[in-house]
Amino acid sequence: MHDPSLSHLTGQDPELAGLVEAEARRQHDKIRLIASENYVSAAVLEATGSVLTNKYSEGYAGRRYYEGQQNIDPIETLAIERAKALFGAEHANVQPYSGSPANLAVYLAFAEPGDPVMGLSLPMGGHLTHGWSVSATGKWFTPVRYEVRADTGRIDMDQVRDLARKERPKVIWCGGTAIPRTIDFAAFAEIAREVGAVLAADIAHIAGLIAGGAHPSPVGHADVITTTTHKTLRGPRGAMILSTAEHAAAVDKAVFPGLQGGPHNHTTAGIAVALREAARPDFTDYAHLVVANAKALAEALLERGYDLISGGTDNHLILIDLTGKGVPGKPAAQALDRAGIELNHNAVPFDPRKPFDPSGLRLGTAAITTRGVTPDRMPRIAEWIDDIVRATARGEDQAEKEERRVAAEIRELLAGYPMPGWAPVP
Ligand SMILES: *Cc1c(COP(=O)(O)O)cnc(C)c1O
16 A cells, blocks of 8 residues: 555556556565665655646746746755755755756866866776766766775775876765765865865765764865765655855856756655655664664675675675675676565676676665664575575576575565555555
8 A cells, every 4th residue: 555645546547556556565575775775755755746746946946937936935945954954064956856967067067078077986886977988977078087995995095196186187076886985075175175176075875874973974075065865865866966155156057057947846845855854863863773784784794705895884885796606796686686685786896797797786775774674684684695696606496496485585574664655455
């Protein structure tokens, strides 16, 4: 049963409703370990499914290009004020459609086409939009890429400093999609200041941990901060840009009219709801439990002989190099999905394999923590992962039986951990 209800959809479009129902059941029955995913609250679902989707409001509160903003202005202002208060930022823009457009707005605000821009290389844990070659950001700017150290799996800050001094990037990105360790925002800020670069912290993955005090904040170090709202922050799909007062006008102008038209007001409302949830004390508990779960899972995987990039985790995310297990990331991820454990194959630093068929797996604990799963369950989850990886390495026939067994055991476990937004009809 959906909460909020899908009664109209079920009546009018059974084909689509059936697919939504199947997706809800899938999300309910699986251990969702995709590091960028979560479960939003029913309140966030209600806000994003509201009549706010009907309204156009190009511009900013008090300066719109369409009439009828009596309610939209206070909604967007509420989201902005909550974002500023939660993160302690001087300025917030809540209009970017998602993380990638938010990052593009940063380029538009602070760089010219062809300028050198610096970010963590994609296979080392960076994001496409930090100047990877297939991205517009890698084509329109001159990317400079730093890496992690081979011996520690951690960002090579000496290389960051050397490259920054040599290449003089206009923008330096810190943050990424597969970084299991704490980001040293102060060290990045010192380097950016020295070379006159704008420091952009992309906290898409860790925003919820920062809000909950489980990861240091870039506020006070970074000139501009971008984040998605739908990962650990547990809001609707969307993004925000936080900045110092100094850069407020440049950021706003880049988002609108620089890059976008009308903001998605239903999303803005969902962001406002999520930010209020993230300001509550129970969200602080949640953020710390996300990290405790990741550490417990990492520990249990290490005990089973898994090779973790950087040897563990400080946040919600674990990166496994499967090379020693005799199975690449993709077949392992596919087998685990059939067995009820959803994660993604991922490149590992210095991966000898191709990006679409890499050596690693990426895991995160944001979603299962929302379900209420606690660290004492992590050894069992590591055991299931290990059972499937080993069965996959052994060969097809064995694997199928193991996958069915594990999937059934997982469904049974998760029946005790309700998900927001949907429950099976008893
Ligand atoms: C997820 C992510 C993005 C992009 O967000 P989308 O909403 O998918 O466009 C950008 N940067 C980082 C570091 C991310 O993890």
